[in-house]
Amino acid sequence: MVITIKLRGSLIKYFNGQREKTIEVPLDCSAEEALKLAGIDWPKIENFGFVAINGKRVMIYDKLQDGDELKAYSKISGG
């Protein structure tokens, strides 16, 4: 299946400054697995924040469906 990964905050560096990429992932893929396939080894990123599927915060192990948008955020501070 095909999904779009969008990066926010300092995570953009993992796509060399691009804010999004469309990639192919296996059926029943989780957010975590999709990020790893895109080259984002999130447990090793100190400032990794949270993920959202289709604009809604989810757990890193939640599953994706065909056509989903997966957003990954770095932590932000301030207010």
Added chain:
Amino acid sequence: MLGYQNNILRINLTKKEAKTEPLRMDWAEKYIGSKGLSIKYLYEELKPGIDPLSPENKLIFMTGPLTGTSVPCSGKLAIAGKSPATGTICDCSIGGHSALKIKYAGYDAVILEGKLDKPGYLFIENDKITFEDAAELWGKGSHEAEAMLIDKYGHDYSVISIGPAGETLCTMACINSDYYRQAGRGGMGAVMGSKNLKAVVVNGTGGVKIPNIKEAVKRIAEIEKEDTLQEDNTFVYDGGTTAFLEACQDGGILPKLNFSDTTDEDWTKYNGEVLLESLEGKRGCGSCGLGCGNFLKMGDVVCEGPEYESISVAGPNAGNSDPVAIVKANQVADDMGLDTISAGDTIIWAMEMTEKGIRDFGVRFGEMDKYIEYLKLIARKEGIGAELALGVKKLSEKYGGTDFAMQVKGLEYPQYEPRGSWGMSLAYAVSDRGACHMRAYAPNEEVFAASIPPYTPEGKGEMVFNLAQWNAVKFSLCICDFWGTLNMELMAELMTLATGKEWTAADMAEVGTRVINIARAFNQREGFTAKDDTAPKRLFNEALKNGPGAGQKIPEEAFEDMKQQYYKVLGWDENGMLPESLLATL
């Protein structure tokens, strides 16, 4: 210690006298500067129970030992006094360049006492201090007043001013500098207005002594390159705090319709991408390495910002998705010298009161022409504005609607929905100046990270304490919040470089705890206890309908449990009071 000027400028406005005195270095060693040191001075010098709008209140502009050095993000100024909005201690952190000017003029702080006999402004240039007439400035918006003063004195001078809101003693009045930077919360503008003080014009041509300057400057530059300017901090250059909007939307903490729900399907109509299409220019504060300021031009409106708070309160929380109205509301509030959060929250409460038929305040959700008009009326206390200027606490006590009067101790809620981030309800409740997101920024751990789940009370006391301790140190060094990766070790190293005294991370942590405690001690002396660390009933009684937190409301017992956890971490009793043994250490 070096880094300080060892010099306080004390101004008696009643007598029009200016004197200097040595800095209390023994206090500086315990509280450092800015937030912590200004609260210590006020704790020692203000009698309990004074009227914050009386000449007995003091207004302190306090720098820190890093101010005026090459340390990045060190250009903020603490402005502190007793708050007329809450009756608590209140310290604010204002950007711009005034902190550097005060320090280069040779002062660690300016302490303003008493009251002028008629509207005036203060002129400070090194050791030249004069008291000037403000008849031509009084009544003018903060922007026009600042422009007139810059016209008169030149761009080397920094202006700290109030708008009409400060002049009418509106408790939502802020203090402005550099046109669009504010000491926003708690009514510090009203304190300045109560002293008949329209502005302070300041310039300084001196410097700051630090030990081993060559080595220090080299090391500070390394720290800036290795830490300050990494992507985790520089995202604010790209969009300022507009970046928060998307994160809060997806994270389920963007408030909607006076905190009656979260998430807004129209958020892309006013998000950072849309707003920044109208970008005209950028700027940063003194000594800043990050440059978060965005100047927008939309139609005939030019404005720096809007920041996330101002976007949210005039956007989804007001039932509005028109970005021009959001920018216009920001510009008007800034010129009037009004806190966008408190004024906005009051208007949106009034919208809900009208919608529910409890009381007709003549404004409904989405009516932004009226929202903007009401900002002016509140600032000038004219018409309906005279009532709305009371703020949601007093208004709801008078008319009802207390369940959705989103405030703590009389300070209105910042724009993070706590049912989506339970620790934020605690942070708001125990903040030293009423509901504030700048003491402990809970979403950073509960929502924007996977560190700790958002919808549970477990661990929240310790979490809020750790965040509050970190910010208390940072704001006592007067470093900007946006240097988000700054840790205790780096702060200790910067203090060592600037002062020549050896500081450790443990020392920094101790200072942070001490600052939290002295602020609490001030409030405790004013009569505040655990019963004042509250949350609006909306959080307990109404579940969110949308977003990842759909179905969530905070059980009241969970909220009380979080409070007790926090008190226990700090060694306070069950009533949130410092014991005598702890008070004696302050």
